[in-house]
Amino acid sequence: MAERRFAGTVIKVNDKVLAKVTSFSRSKDFNEADVTGAEDLTEGGQILQQKFISVSVGETVTLEGIAISEDEGQSELADVADRGVEAVLEQTGPDGYGYKMTGYFTSYEESGSISEGVYTFSATFRVNEKEALEPEP
Amino acid sequence: MSNLATNEERIAFLNEKAKELQVKQQEELVGDYDAALEEYRKKKKPHVIKFLGRKYTVPASAPFNFMTFWLRHCMKKRDGRLIVEIPDDRLLEFLQLMFGVEFVQDIEAEGIEFEFIWNHIALDVLALWGIWRQSGGGNAEKK
Numbered sequence: 001m002a003e004r005r006f007a008g009t010v011i012k013v014n015d016k017v018l019a020k021v022t023s024f025s026r027s028k029d030f031n032e033a034d035v036t037g038a039e040d041l042t043e044g045g046q047i048l049q050q051k052f053i054s055v056s057v058g059e060t061v062t063l064e065g066i067a068i069s070e071d072e073g074q075s076e077l078a079d080v081a082d083r084g085v086e087a088v089l090e091q092t093g094p095d096g097y098g099y100k101m102t103g104y105f106t107s108y109e110e111s112g113s114i115s116e117g118v119y120t121f122s123a124t125f126r127v128n129e130k131e132a133l134e135p136e137p
Numbered sequence: 138m139s140n141l142a143t144n145e146e147r148i149a150f151l152n153e154k155a156k157e158l159q160v161k162q163q164e165e166l167v168g169d170y171d172a173a174l175e176e177y178r179k180k181k182k183p184h185v186i187k188f189l190g191r192k193y194t195v196p197a198s199a200p201f202n203f204m205t206f207w208l209r210h211c212m213k214k215r216d217g218r219l220i221v222e223i224p225d226d227r228l229l230e231f232l233q234l235m236f237g238v239e240f241v242q243d244i245e246a247e248g249i250e251f252e253f254i255w256n257h258i259a260l261d262v263l264a265l266w267g268i269w270r271q272s273g274g275g276n277a278e279k280k
Binding site: 012015016018019020022066068115118 | 141144148152154155157158
């Protein structure tokens with residue numbers, strides 16, 4: 001899926017905002033199963049026409065952003081990634097619609113402090129649950 | 138950042154830092170040649186010409202406005218050969234662009250012939266700038 005930029009995408013852990021996402025790209029992987037039966041012969045032939053069904057889908061998000069540096073000099077987000085703690089990605093567009101994705105980091109790289117109080121990071125995030133967000137009335 | 142107690146404060150802080158990052162990234166995309174120009178000027182010191190008891194400076198390489206003038210008005214192709222021809226009505230402009238206004242005022246005041254300036258100084262400067270070197274047959278001329 002093409003990379004898109006969002007006005008307000010944040011990462012939360014235990015409902016606390018830890019980082020802002022500046023670049024975001026989602027991709028889906030599908031797994032399939034072979035369900036070819038003995039009766040699935042090619043028309044007029046003696047060989048089997050293979051048939052598959054989709055059995056599972058997985059979603060990952062590749063993202064870049066800035067994370068708040070805590071008083072100890074390390075970002076809490078790096079700690080979350082290190083420990084495999086569940087995090088929530090709240091992705092909202094300018095219209096207020098979006099998704100709340102729950103999952104964990106499968107890779108995380110922090111590239112240093114660009115300015116006092118923040119680190120830049122790039123990561124991939126495995127989505128386990130996804131919930132639609134609607135604009136607040 | 139212990140002073141960021143609420144999520145609103147944390148989001149506002151992150152938005153501010155994201156803007157800083159954006160500005161920084163845009164600055165990195167700008168090609169800054171000022172330092173290169175300064176270094177170039179330090180290396181290429183102007184040449185000094187002593188004439189009429191005075192000293193005049195000539196740039197180490199052809200200035201931009203001289204080059205555009207030269208290519209536009211002085212370089213001609215004749216019978217498949219490239220020749221230099223300075224139009225009469227642009228002589229003054231040619232000299233001013235090459236030597237500066239002060240030099241032209243001085244040679245006018247002293248009544249120096251153009252031929253002397255061309256053969257003894259201008260051709261040397263053109264050769265110094267690497268844009269024209271008179272061949273043995275002499276294919277540069279004033280028209």
